[in-house]
Amino acid sequence: MIQDSKISGIKPIENMTQVDRIEMNLHDYFRNENFQPGDAIPKELELAEAMGVSRTAMREALTRFKTLGIIESRKNRGMVITQPDVLQNMNRVLNPQLLDQETMQEFFELRLVIEMGVADLLYLRKTEADLKKLEVIIEKETASTNKLEKLKLDIEFHATLYQISGNKTIERFQKILMPIFDYMKNDLHIRSQEEDENYVSHKVLLKILREGTAEDFRLGMHKHLMQYFEQIK
Amino acid sequence: MIQDSKISGIKPIENMTQVDRIEMNLHDYFRNENFQPGDAIPKELELAEAMGVSRTAMREALTRFKTLGIIESRKNRGMVITQPDVLQNMNRVLNPQLLDQETMQEFFELRLVIEMGVADLLYLRKTEADLKKLEVIIEKETASTNKLEKLKLDIEFHATLYQISGNKTIERFQKILMPIFDYMKNDLHIRSQEEDENYVSHKVLLKILREGTAEDFRLGMHKHLMQYFEQIK
DNA sequence: TAGAATAAATATGTAGTACATATGTATTTG
DNA sequence: CAAATACATATGTACTACATATTTATTCTA
Numbered sequence: 001m002i003q004d005s006k007i008s009g010i011k012p013i014e015n016m017t018q019v020d021r022i023e024m025n026l027h028d029y030f031r032n033e034n035f036q037p038g039d040a041i042p043k044e045l046e047l048a049e050a051m052g053v054s055r056t057a058m059r060e061a062l063t064r065f066k067t068l069g070i071i072e073s074r075k076n077r078g079m080v081i082t083q084p085d086v087l088q089n090m091n092r093v094l095n096p097q098l099l100d101q102e103t104m105q106e107f108f109e110l111r112l113v114i115e116m117g118v119a120d121l122l123y124l125r126k127t128e129a130d131l132k133k134l135e136v137i138i139e140k141e142t143a144s145t146n147k148l149e150k151l152k153l154d155i156e157f158h159a160t161l162y163q164i165s166g167n168k169t170i171e172r173f174q175k176i177l178m179p180i181f182d183y184m185k186n187d188l189h190i191r192s193q194e195e196d197e198n199y200v201s202h203k204v205l206l207k208i209l210r211e212g213t214a215e216d217f218r219l220g221m222h223k224h225l226m227q228y229f230e231q232i233k
Numbered sequence: 234m235i236q237d238s239k240i241s242g243i244k245p246i247e248n249m250t251q252v253d254r255i256e257m258n259l260h261d262y263f264r265n266e267n268f269q270p271g272d273a274i275p276k277e278l279e280l281a282e283a284m285g286v287s288r289t290a291m292r293e294a295l296t297r298f299k300t301l302g303i304i305e306s307r308k309n310r311g312m313v314i315t316q317p318d319v320l321q322n323m324n325r326v327l328n329p330q331l332l333d334q335e336t337m338q339e340f341f342e343l344r345l346v347i348e349m350g351v352a353d354l355l356y357l358r359k360t361e362a363d364l365k366k367l368e369v370i371i372e373k374e375t376a377s378t379n380k381l382e383k384l385k386l387d388i389e390f391h392a393t394l395y396q397i398s399g400n401k402t403i404e405r406f407q408k409i410l411m412p413i414f415d416y417m418k419n420d421l422h423i424r425s426q427e428e429d430e431n432y433v434s435h436k437v438l439l440k441i442l443r444e445g446t447a448e449d450f451r452l453g454m455h456k457h458l459m460q461y462f463e464q465i466k
Numbered sequence: 467t468a469g470a471a472t473a474a475a476t477a478t479g480t481a482g483t484a485c486a487t488a489t490g491t492a493t494t495t496g
Numbered sequence: 497c498a499a500a501t502a503c504a505t506a507t508g509t510a511c512t513a514c515a516t517a518t519t520t521a522t523t524c525t526a
Contacts, residue, residue, distance in 0.1 A: 015488095017508065037331060043477055054510045059478090063293055067300040068326050075517040076477045083333060084326035086340075093301050093317035098270060100316060106402035107319075109354065113403065114343075117350025120455065121342065124465060169339035170346065214455075219448060222353065232357060248517095250479065276506055287481045292507090308488040309506045 022053060022061040030070075030081065037083040041071065044079075087169065091176045096183045108184045111177045112228055114170065115158070116221055119214040121165040130164045131210060138202050157202050188231055200224040255286060255294040263303075263314065270316040274304065277312075320402065324409045329416045341417045344410045345461055347403065348391070349454055352447040354398040363397045364443060371435050390435050421464055433457040 026047070035041065042050070048058035062079070065071045069084040096104065137160060141153040155178070162171040200223040208220045222229065259280070268274065275283070281291035295312070298304045302317040329337065370393060374386040388411070395404040433456040441453045455462065 019508080031330065034330070037333075045477085056511080057509060060293070060296055060508090063296045064300045067297045068322070070326060070331065073478065075479070076475090076519065077517090078477060081331070083331055083336075084328070086323055086326050086332070086336070089301070089322045089326055090319055093303060093319055093322055095317070097264065097267070098303065098314070098316055099319070100270075103316075103319070103402065106400050109400050110347075110403055110406070113350035113354065114346055115350070116353060117346035117348070120349060120462060121346065121465070167339045167342050169336065170343055173343070215448065215452060218451060222447075229353060232354070252479080278506085289482080290480060293479090306507065308508070309490065309504090310488090311506060 018053065019057050019060045019064075022051060022057055023064055025051060026061055026065065035081045037081050039081045041079050041081060087172050087176060094176060094180065096179055099180075104180055104184060107177055107180045108228075109232060111174065111181055112225060112232075114174065115161075115225060116218055118162065118165050118170065119217045119221065121167060121170075122161065122209065122217065123214045125166040126164050126209060130160070131206065134160055134164075134202075134206050134209070138206060141202065154202075188228070198223055199226070251286065252290050252293045252297075255284060255290060256297055258284060259294055259298065268314045270314050272314045274312050274314060320405050320409060327409060327413065329412055332413075337413055337417060340410055340413045341461075342465060344407065344414055345458060345465075347407065348394075348458060349451055351395065351398050351400075351403065352450045352454065354400060354403075355394065355442065355450065356447045358399040359397050359442060363393075364439065367393055367397075367435075367439050367442070371439060374435065387435075421461070431456055432459070 030041075041047075044055055044058055044062065047062075048055045051058065062071065062073075066073060068089060069082060071079050072082045073079040094107075134157065137153055137157050141150060141157070144150050144153065159171075159174065162174045165171065200220045202224075205217070205220050205224060208216045212220075263274075274280075277288055277291055277295065280295075281288045284291065295304065295306075299306060301322060302315060304312050305315045306312040327340075367390065370386055370390050374383060374390070377383050377386065392404075392407065395407045398404065433453045435457075438450070438453050438457060441449045445453075
């Protein structure tokens, strides 16, 4: 109950505040009681008295859990354990304004990694309708002359790929990483695609997705993202 | 200042509590003032008075930011903006006890995706020392007869791969996903590797990493993880 | 008696005050 | 002038009171 269970970071046990300890105790309590999402938990005063602390301190600890989405409260209805939204918490702090360059770079790389690695899921789950959807996007893309619209459709193409992966978590994860991708793009000097001899377009990717294998697709995607991979050293 | 900036979820504007609004205001305030990590922010009382609310309510809003690791406070030293640890927040709520089966499955898949997609980074950054390190692990692995120790070394092998990727975020991410991987393993019926005709061992992976290409490695890794991929439908 | 209207009870949300505690600053002392 | 001491300050904790939303119980009405 003492050492390892400190939930947050590496705060030395010395300069831990009382609320930190309450948080630990609550964490253990929830775990030991095997609370499931939907289960009600005792009211603030009961918890405070049971732990021998003021309601104020208890509320602050509870606020932490509420912030993380582990419990929810409503007037008079008490509090219930909820299923936390893992990615939402991530999203709340993934702020380019606050993150350092190195972290941003690493998330940038992570996105490339996922883009490459998702191929197997695509081939497991792609349907004819999915491919048709990609086709429509590509058609709009080639037809469009507006630079901004082209960019939007580019994003939509990749977003659709994630959607085809059939994995909502990965799909959301990609969306969450978008701001970072945008932010990083400003630092990269992207040359026009025409300059690239062996550039793989969305059209080619779709063709591979239709007729090729997951390996083919990865090779194609790597070429498609070549300009980004070149930035990595 | 009103609608879109609600930080957390999708809570309708109607049943928003005052603290929710304070949180929104603070969020905008931090953003507009362009606070950077390390910058001090006004003290609780000043913020509370400036916003016309009690210190109690202000403290609760501030607690949320503290919980997310966006601000830090110390007695008498006031509060400062901090660089949030994106993955730590994720780690705090990634609890198999609370997550539903579908989400777990999706994170399980995400891990496979990353394992496949990380190949390019490996070939960009691998050093002779890295390969030597893998070799040592494999030697211990083949020498060991203890089942538990073998498992531990298996994990260490993959962890080392992430380390070689040179991406701390990805490395930590993988560690965070470990509990889920463990949890899911229980549901899978893993047959022994000897039964697999074309199983790719760690030894073979290392050989590929030495002599092959990123694409070779991905193909090898896919075979190595075949049993897990087979579970996906 | 059914059902609506009303009153009471309840748990969280907000406010205000007081004091504890740690930390930084100023002052005194040797 | 350094060390010790006193003081000021901002966050941490406690206690009390009341607001508010929601449920439960009660009363009134057709």
